[in-house]
Amino acid sequence: MKQPVRVTVTGAAGQIGYALLFRIASGAMLGDDQPVILQLLDITPAMEALEGVRMELDDCAFPLLAGIVCTDDPNVAFKDSDYALLVGARPRGPGMERKDLLEANAAIFSVQGKAINDNASKNIKVLVVGNPANTNALITQRNAPDIDPRNFTAMTRLDHNRAMTQIAQKTGKTVNDVTHMTIWGNHSATQYPDLFNTKVDGTTATDLVDLDWYENDFIPTVQQRGAAIIKARGASSAASAANAAIDHMHSWALGTESDDWVSMGVYSDGSYGIAEGLIYSFPCRCKDGDWSIVQGVEVGEFSQTRMSATEQELAEERDAVQHLLP
Numbered sequence: 001m002k003q004p005v006r007v008t009v010t011g012a013a014g015q016i017g018y019a020l021l022f023r024i025a026s027g028a029m030l031g032d033d034q035p036v037i038l039q040l041l042d043i044t045p046a047m048e049a050l051e052g053v054r055m056e057l058d059d060c061a062f063p064l065l066a067g068i069v070c071t072d073d074p075n076v077a078f079k080d081s082d083y084a085l086l087v088g089a090r091p092r093g094p095g096m097e098r099k100d101l102l103e104a105n106a107a108i109f110s111v112q113g114k115a116i117n118d119n120a121s122k123n124i125k126v127l128v129v130g131n132p133a134n135t136n137a138l139i140t141q142r143n144a145p146d147i148d149p150r151n152f153t154a155m156t157r158l159d160h161n162r163a164m165t166q167i168a169q170k171t172g173k174t175v176n177d178v179t180h181m182t183i184w185g186n187h188s189a190t191q192y193p194d195l196f197n198t199k200v201d202g203t204t205a206t207d208l209v210d211l212d213w214y215e216n217d218f219i220p221t222v223q224q225r226g227a228a229i230i231k232a233r234g235a236s237s238a239a240s241a242a243n244a245a246i247d248h249m250h251s252w253a254l255g256t257e258s259d260d261w262v263s264m265g266v267y268s269d270g271s272y273g274i275a276e277g278l279i280y281s282f283p284c285r286c287k288d289g290d291w292s293i294v295q296g297v298e299v300g301e302f303s304q305t306r307m308s309a310t311e312q313e314l315a316e317e318r319d320a321v322q323h324l325l326p
């Protein structure tokens with residue numbers, strides 16, 4: 001049996017937390033041979049609800065669950081942490097854009113970045129889910145100067161999964177036939193889901209659909225899917241967000257499929273001309289617990305315009321939180 005790893009989840013008493021923790025404890029995220037210790041953080045008023053979640057985790061008798069810590073202290077939650085899923089933040093309501101949450105949520109991530117820097121394993125893998133996810137990941141990373149910036153990522157896997165299903169349904173196939181999907185940029189309405197490089201049953205997706213559908217139906221549907229869920233459910237995506245977080249960490253820790261790739265918001269090294277240091281979603285391959293940006297993906301004029309627009313938005317978000325970036 002492997003040694004247990006420590007997995008921190010923030011906002012653990014929230015909606016996404018409730019859909020996430022049981023799957024982490026079951027082995028869905030890190031494999032069915034990897035014991036986990038869950039280190040659960042939420043705010044003081046949520047401690048009683050969190051205690052209820054702990055009771056339910058206990059009641060599942062998960063063989064891989066080697067311990068549970070519930071706390072309202074970030075220094076305790078991140079102690080020796082190997083993996084962190086930063087979910088805790090206010091979600092948006094109807095009519096809001098994700099960047100409207102910047103002010104409400106940004107401060108949370110500077111505090112947690114410092115707590116990660118001071119307490120966590122230097123090899124910690126961090127996924128930021130709380131919105132606006134890319135810029136919150138940037139704030140966290142910049143507040144943890146002793147940790148490699150590559151260890152901080154933002155979630156665009158939900159957008160990636162949404163796009164996979166949309167193209168599969170349009171072409172009468174299943175998601176099993178879809179490969180090489182890419183979400184470029186920000187987890188926001190400017191994100192660019194790229195079908196020029198996507199394959200459906202081996203055929204390039206843009207050869208199977210007309211450009212009008214791609215531009216005026218597919219792209220806005222993927223970009224606006226979060227808002228559509230909020231409208232329908234009265235609350236933001238939770239189970240699908242938790243599922244995407246599991247997928248993101250699973251790919252990162254255990255690797256991606258052969259020559260396929262996944263979308264991850266990662267520290268830009270200047271690839272594809274994207275400003276260095278932004279947390280931008282790229283096509284990534286993962287191996288041996290590390291990710292790399294896939295190089296040589298075709299970028300035509302249609303894609304370039306959209307990739308630059310979402311980069312521009314990320315630069316503006318970064319400038320708006322300059323005071324939180326040491």
Ligand SMILES: NC(=O)C1=CN([C@@H]2O[C@H](COP(=O)(O)OP(=O)(O)OC[C@H]3O[C@@H](n4cnc5c(N)ncnc54)[C@H](O)[C@@H]3O)[C@@H](O)[C@H]2O)C=CC1
Nearest residue numbers: 011013014015016042088089090091129130131155158241
């Ligand atoms: N990146 C993505 O694809 C997605 C991101 N999200 C985002 O995830 C976040 C969480 O969503 P839900 O779970 O639905 O919200 P929720 O409101 O149900 O839960 C949030 C939890 O975070 C806790 N929290 C607040 N401040 C905290 C702090 N400083 N430290 C620790 N915990 C704190 C709250 O007490 C609450 O328990 C939101 O920002 C939402 O917009 C949601 C869906 C997809």
Ligand SMILES: O=C([O-])CC(=O)C(=O)O
Nearest residue numbers: 092131158226227236237
């Ligand atoms: O849209 C929201 O606010 C929640 C979210 O990030 C998503 O569902 O993609």
